[in-house]
Amino acid sequence: xxxxxxxxxxxxxxxxxxxxxxxxxxxxxxxxxxxxxxxxxxxxxxxxxxxxxxxxxxxxxxxxxxxxxxxxxxxxxxxxxxxxxxxxxxxxxxxxxxxxxxxxxxxxxxxxxxxxxxxxxxxxxxxxxxxxxxxxxxxxxxxxxxxxxxxxxxxxxxxxxxxxxxxxxxxxxxxxxxxxxxxxxxxxxxxxxxxxxxxxxxxxxxxxxxxxxxxxxxxxxxxxxxxxxxxxxxxxxxxxxxxxxxxx
Amino acid sequence: xxxxxxxxxxxxxxxxxxxxxxxxxxxxxxxxxxxxxxxxxxxxxxxxxxxxxxxxxxxxxxxxxxxxxxxxxxxxxxxxxxxxxxxxxxxxxxxxxxxxxxxxxxxxxxxxxxxxxxxxxxxxxxxxxxxxxxxxxxxxxxxxxxxxxxxxxxxxxxxxxxxxxxxxxxxxxxxxxxxxxxxxxxxxxxxxxxxxxxxxxxxxxxxxxxxxxxxxxxxxxxxxxxxxxxxxxxxxxxxxxxxxxxxx
DNA sequence: CAGTGGTCTAGACCACGAA
DNA sequence: TCGTGGTCTAGACCACTGA
Numbered sequence: 001x002x003x004x005x006x007x008x009x010x011x012x013x014x015x016x017x018x019x020x021x022x023x024x025x026x027x028x029x030x031x032x033x034x035x036x037x038x039x040x041x042x043x044x045x046x047x048x049x050x051x052x053x054x055x056x057x058x059x060x061x062x063x064x065x066x067x068x069x070x071x072x073x074x075x076x077x078x079x080x081x082x083x084x085x086x087x088x089x090x091x092x093x094x095x096x097x098x099x100x101x102x103x104x105x106x107x108x109x110x111x112x113x114x115x116x117x118x119x120x121x122x123x124x125x126x127x128x129x130x131x132x133x134x135x136x137x138x139x140x141x142x143x144x145x146x147x148x149x150x151x152x153x154x155x156x157x158x159x160x161x162x163x164x165x166x167x168x169x170x171x172x173x174x175x176x177x178x179x180x181x182x183x184x185x186x187x188x189x190x191x192x193x194x195x196x197x198x199x200x201x202x203x204x205x206x207x208x209x210x211x212x213x214x215x216x217x218x219x220x221x222x223x224x225x226x227x228x229x230x231x232x233x234x235x236x237x238x239x240x241x242x243x244x245x246x247x248x
Numbered sequence: 249x250x251x252x253x254x255x256x257x258x259x260x261x262x263x264x265x266x267x268x269x270x271x272x273x274x275x276x277x278x279x280x281x282x283x284x285x286x287x288x289x290x291x292x293x294x295x296x297x298x299x300x301x302x303x304x305x306x307x308x309x310x311x312x313x314x315x316x317x318x319x320x321x322x323x324x325x326x327x328x329x330x331x332x333x334x335x336x337x338x339x340x341x342x343x344x345x346x347x348x349x350x351x352x353x354x355x356x357x358x359x360x361x362x363x364x365x366x367x368x369x370x371x372x373x374x375x376x377x378x379x380x381x382x383x384x385x386x387x388x389x390x391x392x393x394x395x396x397x398x399x400x401x402x403x404x405x406x407x408x409x410x411x412x413x414x415x416x417x418x419x420x421x422x423x424x425x426x427x428x429x430x431x432x433x434x435x436x437x438x439x440x441x442x443x444x445x446x447x448x449x450x451x452x453x454x455x456x457x458x459x460x461x462x463x464x465x466x467x468x469x470x471x472x473x474x475x476x477x478x479x480x481x482x483x484x485x486x487x488x489x490x491x492x493x494x495x496x
Numbered sequence: 497c498a499g500t501g502g503t504c505t506a507g508a509c510c511a512c513g514a515a
Numbered sequence: 516t517c518g519t520g521g522t523c524t525a526g527a528c529c530a531c532t533g534a
Contacts, residue, residue: 010530012503015451037519048505050298053520058438058452069520070513079435183486186434187327188454188478190306202521203263204306206436206454213486230436237485238431238461258511260522285500296524301501317501318532450502 013047014054020045021055025064025075035065035073061206063231079234080135084184084210084226091179091214092131092145092224093171099143101167102130104157106149114146117213117223125149127157129167132198133226140233142198143226147174151221177216185211186235195227206230261295262302268293269303273312273323283313283321309454311479327482328383332432332458332474339427339462340379340393340472341419347391349415350378352405354397362394365461365471373397375405377415380446381474388481390446391474395422399469425464433459434483443475454478 035041042052056073059065066076087096107128110120120126129145149156152173157166189209196203207227214222228235283289290300304321307313314324335344355376358368368374377393397404400421405414437457444451455475462470476483 014503018452039519048507050506051504054503056520061436061454062438063435067520068513069511070518072519081433181486183484185329185482185484186456187482188309188311188436188456190310203260204266206309208434208436234433234435236431236433238429262522287500296526298525299523302522304501315501316532317530318499320500320532 014051014058017045017047017052017055018058021059022064025059029075031075031077033075035075037072060231066231076232079232080138080140081236082133082135082140082228082233084235084237089179089182091171091174091177092143092212092222093168093174098135099131099133101164101171102132103163104129104167104170110146114223114225117211118146118148118220120148120150127152127170129170131167138232139199139229141226141228142195143224145170145222145224147222151177151216151219174214174222177221180215180217182212182214184213187211188230189227191227199227199229201229201231208233208235210235262299262306265293265295265300265303266306269307270312273307277323279323279325281323283323285320308479314479324480327480328386328388329484330381330383330388330476330481332483332485337427337430339419339422339425340391340460340470341416341422346383347379347381349412349419350380351411352377352415352418358394362471362473365459366394366396366468368396368398375400375418377418379415386480387447387477389474389476390443391472393418393470393472395470399425399464399467422462422470425469428463428465430460430462432461435459436478437475439475447475447477449477449479456481456483458483 029035036044038049038052038056042049045052056065056067060067060076063076063079065073067073086098087094090097092099093101105128106125108123108125110118110126110128115122118126125148127147127149129143129147131143131145132139133141133143147170152170155173157169161169187209189207191199191201191203191205191207193203195207196205199205199207208230210224210226210228212224212226213220214224277283284292286297286300286304290297293300304313304315308315308324311324311327313321315321334346335342338345340347341349353376354373356371356373358366358374358376363370366374373396375395375397377391377395379391379393380387381389381391395418400418403421405417409417435457437455439447439449439451439453439455441451443455444453447453447455456478458472458474458476460472460474461468462472
C-alpha cells in the first residue's frame with residue numbers, strides 16, 4: 001500500500017483516504033489479512049487517528065473490513081447472501097427455514113410499532129418467540145416473533161417444557177392456521193444491546209431490520225422482526241435463490 | 249428536555265446520550281422542530297461536541313433526525329414506505345412504476361459486479377439508463393439500469409432524441425421481450441458522490457442498494473442497481489402494498 | 497454577515513484479546 | 516502484560532445557509 005500524499009482538494013481527507021484504502025484492499029490484500037494498526041496507518045498517511053478511523057468506519061459499513069477490539073482490522077470476505085424467504089408463503093418454523101428457536105415468553109407489553117401491526121390493545125397477551133439464524137457457522141440474524149394469544153385461542157405452552165421446546169411449540173401451533181398472505185418491509189436500524197451481543201457486534205452496529213406481517217383469516221396473526229448484520233449480509237429475494245454475485 | 253447527569257457506568261456516554269435524546273424526541277418535540285445547536289446541546293449534557301455528534305449520528309441513521317449544514321438539526325418525520333416492486337413481474341418502465349427516466353448512454357465499461365450478473369465480457373456494449381424516483385416531492389432513490397446491447401439486438405436509440413427520450417426508448421424496447429423471472433438483493437452501502445448529489449445527502453451517506461436481475465430467455469437481460477436513502481426510506485415488499493406501519 | 501453542521505487535530509484513557 | 520480498537524476531550528478551522 002502506497003503512502004500517497006493527500007492534496008489540498010476540497011474533497012474531505014477521510015473520503016479520499018477511503019478510496020485509497022479501498023483500492024489497496026482490492027489490489028494488495030487477501031481476505032482475512034490483517035492491516036497495520038490504526039496508529040501506524042494514520043502516521044503513514046499523515047492524518048490524525050480520528051480521521052483515519054472515519055475512513056475505516058465507512059469501509060466497515062460497506063463490508064470491506066472487519067474490526068475487532070483487542071485483535072485488529074482484517075479484510076472481510078464478500079458478504080454472504082441470505083435468503084429472506086427460503087420457503088415462500090409459509091409460516092415461520094415451517095420445514096426448510098434455517099432459524100433456530102431459542103425461547104418463548106408471554107408478554108403483555110410489545111413495542112408500539114409491533115402493537116400497531118398486530119392491532120392489539122396495550123395489555124393484550126402476546127407470545128414472543130426468539131430465534132436466531134446461523135450461516136456458515138456465523139450468527140447473522142436474530143428475530144423476535146410476536147403472536148397474539150388471541151391468534152391461537154385455547155392454547156398455552158406446557159410450563160414444563162425447555163426454552164427451545166416452548167418456542168417450537170408456539171411455532172408448531174402457527175402451522176395449524178391458514179396463511180392468507182404476508183408482506184414485508186426492510187429498513188436500516190442500529191443494533192440494540194441485546195441484538196449486538198447475539199450478533200457479536202458492538203451496540204449501535206448497523207443492521208437491516210426485516211419486518212414481516214403474516215395474515216390469517218383477515219387478521220394479522222403474527223409479526224416477525226428480524227435483525228440482520230448489515231456489514232456481513234446481503235439479503236436475497238426472488239424466485240431463484242441461487243444468485244451468483246461477484247464482489248463489488 | 250432534561251439535563252440528566254451521566255453516571256459513571258461502563259455504558260458509553262454517547263450511547264446513553266442517544267437514549268436520552270431519543271426519549272426526549274418522543275415526548276418533547278414535534279416533527280420538523282429545530283433542536284438546539286450542537287455546541288449548546290453538548291454543553292447542556294456536559295460532553296464534548298464530538299461525543300454529542302456520535303449520538304446524533306446514530307439518531308440520524310435511524311431516521312429520527314435530519315441535519316443540514318448551515319441550517320440546523322430537525323426532528324425527522326417517520327420513514328416513508330417505498331414499494332420496491334409496485335407492479336409485480338414486469339420490466340422496469342412498465343406502466344405503473346414511478347421512476348423518472350433521466351438519460352441513457354452506451355458504455356463498454358460496467359462495474360465488475362454488474363458484469364458478473366450480466367455475464368458480459370469486458371468491452372461488450374451495454375445500454376445504461378439513469379432513472380430517479382421521487383415520493384412526496386422528495387428524491388428517494390436513483391437507479392442505474394444496465395441492458396446489454398445483445399439483449400436488444402439490432403436496435404439503437406436515435407441520436408436525435410433528448411436524454412429522457414433516449415432513456416424511454418431503451419425501456420420501451422425492453423417491454424417487447426418475454427420476462428421469465430427476476431430476483432433481487434438488498435444490502436447496505438454508502439452513497440457515491442454522484443448519488444449523494446442526486447439524493448440531497450453528503451457523500452458516504454448510508455443507502456440501501458437494491459440489485460434486481462431480470463431474466464429473459466434463460467439469460468440475464470437487464471440488471472437494475474437502485475440506491476435508496478436509508479435514513480428516510482423503508483422498503484416495502486409483498487402482496488399488499490398498503491402496509492400501515494406505526495412509528496418505532 | 498452570523499450561525500449552523502462538517503472536518504480535523506493531538507492528545508488521553510479504557511476495554512478487550514491473546515500470549 | 517502488551518497491543519489492539521473503542522471512547523472521549525478541547526480545541527480549531529472550513530463550507531454552507533439564510534437574513
